[in-house]
Amino acid sequence: MRIPLAGGEAEKIDLGPSDGDYWSPSLSPDGKYLAYVKWIEDKTSGKRKSFIKVVEFGNGKAGKLILEKEISVPRIRWTPGSDALIYERRRKDRIFSN
Numbered sequence: 001m002r003i004p005l006a007g008g009e010a011e012k013i014d015l016g017p018s019d020g021d022y023w024s025p026s027l028s029p030d031g032k033y034l035a036y037v038k039w040i041e042d043k044t045s046g047k048r049k050s051f052i053k054v055v056e057f058g059n060g061k062a063g064k065l066i067l068e069k070e071i072s073v074p075r076i077r078w079t080p081g082s083d084a085l086i087y088e089r090r091r092k093d094r095i096f097s098n
Contacts, residue, residue: 002034002057011057024075028082032057033066035076035085052076052085 002011013034015022020040027034034055041048054067073087 028078030082
């Protein structure tokens, strides 16, 4: 749930099926989006996969999933203008920021 500090009705956040682990939640500076990393286990290969997901809030309606991208990242954060996400990925003990 998202509860406005200034008062008002609580807003449901729908993160989809609870079939994995949620990491690194990040609310956009303008308060309109919630981004997070979801880890799930691939039932075919047994390997863990991660996805960046973004939920948009809108006028008291349940959050709507607007982005889902498969990518292996440990953390995410928003740019100050809420128009992009910054993430890092690891490969062979090096960190890359995109």
